[in-house]
Amino acid sequence: MFTVIYIFIFGLIVGSFLNVVIFRLPEGKSIVKPPSHCPHCKTKLKTFDLIPVLSYLAVGGKCRYCDTKISFQYPFVELLTGFFFLFTYLKLGISVELFIMFLLISALIVISFIDYKYMIIPNYITYPGIVIGFLSSIVLDYISIYDSLLGIFIPSLLLLLVAFIFKGGMGMGDVKLAAMLGAFLGFEFALAGIFVGSFLGSIIGLTMMALGMLDRKSRIPFGPFICIGTVIIIFFGDVLFDWYLSLFF
Numbered sequence: 414m415f416t417v418i419y420i421f422i423f424g425l426i427v428g429s430f431l432n433v434v435i436f437r438l439p440e441g442k443s444i445v446k447p448p449s450h451c452p453h454c455k456t457k458l459k460t461f462d463l464i465p466v467l468s469y470l471a472v473g474g475k476c477r478y479c480d481t482k483i484s485f486q487y488p489f490v491e492l493l494t495g496f497f498f499l500f501t502y503l504k505l506g507i508s509v510e511l512f513i514m515f516l517l518i519s520a521l522i523v524i525s526f527i528d529y530k531y532m533i534i535p536n537y538i539t540y541p542g543i544v545i546g547f548l549s550s551i552v553l554d555y556i557s558i559y560d561s562l563l564g565i566f567i568p569s570l571l572l573l574l575v576a577f578i579f580k581g582g583m584g585m586g587d588v589k590l591a592a593m594l595g596a597f598l599g600f601e602f603a604l605a606g607i608f609v610g611s612f613l614g615s616i617i618g619l620t621m622m623a624l625g626m627l628d629r630k631s632r633i634p635f636g637p638f639i640c641i642g643t644v645i646i647i648f649f650g651d652v653l654f655d656w657y658l659s660l661f662f
């Protein structure tokens with residue numbers, strides 16, 4: 414029971430670090446210097462201001478030095494990371510695989526928010542991700558080296574092909590993201606995640622078009638959908654695969 418709480422709190426703390434990465438790295442700022450401060454009045458935050466979620470609630474979503482509204486992204490990313498870590502723990506228990514999945518999920522959260530805001534999937538997340546995913550297939554045995562290698566090439570080549578055929582839409586960032594997913598999860602799970610994500614993306618895109626919130630020319634980033642699809646597959650992949658197979662056998 415206590416472990417559940419510890420894992421959730423660990424997720425909240427990692428989430429507050431992910432916020433720093435999301436806010437600072439795309440603007441080329443260091444993630445350690447300067448220490449956390451209010452972006453408006455520049456007041457350096459004290460320990461009390463840095464407690465995930467609680468300090469946001471305690472100050473009513475406003476900086477307590479200058480009253481400027483604090484982005485809702487802070488508590489949102491913290492809670493999201495907390496709950497994702499919690500679900501992953503409930504699924505995998507304490508294992509080495511759990512910490513590998515924590516790394517992958519953290520990367521997916523950072524990529525989703527950066528892609529959503531800046532329409533870019535940063536190489537400084539995907540390149541190390543591909544390397545870490547592949548290395549863990551060598552060191553650990555939850556996935557074979559062969560699976561990881563196929564995972565790096567098959568999904569990414571498929572997206573590369575799609576990017577060539579339908580110009581626009583997809584970018585090289587999405588192709589590298591696919592390679593990273595495959596390195597961690599193997600090609601079947603990575604493809605399933607991309608498929609679920611594209612499906613969600615199409616439904617949401619078409620709905621927004623129908624509601625007039627989007628016209629044919631507006632671009633929506635594809636990365637966050639791939640990430641959401643992948644998280645769904647990490648949590649429910651085995652259930653979905655069993656159900657899918659049961660349709661045929």
Ligand SMILES: [Zn+2]
Pocket residue numbers: 451452453454455456476477478479480481
């Ligand atoms: Zn302030």
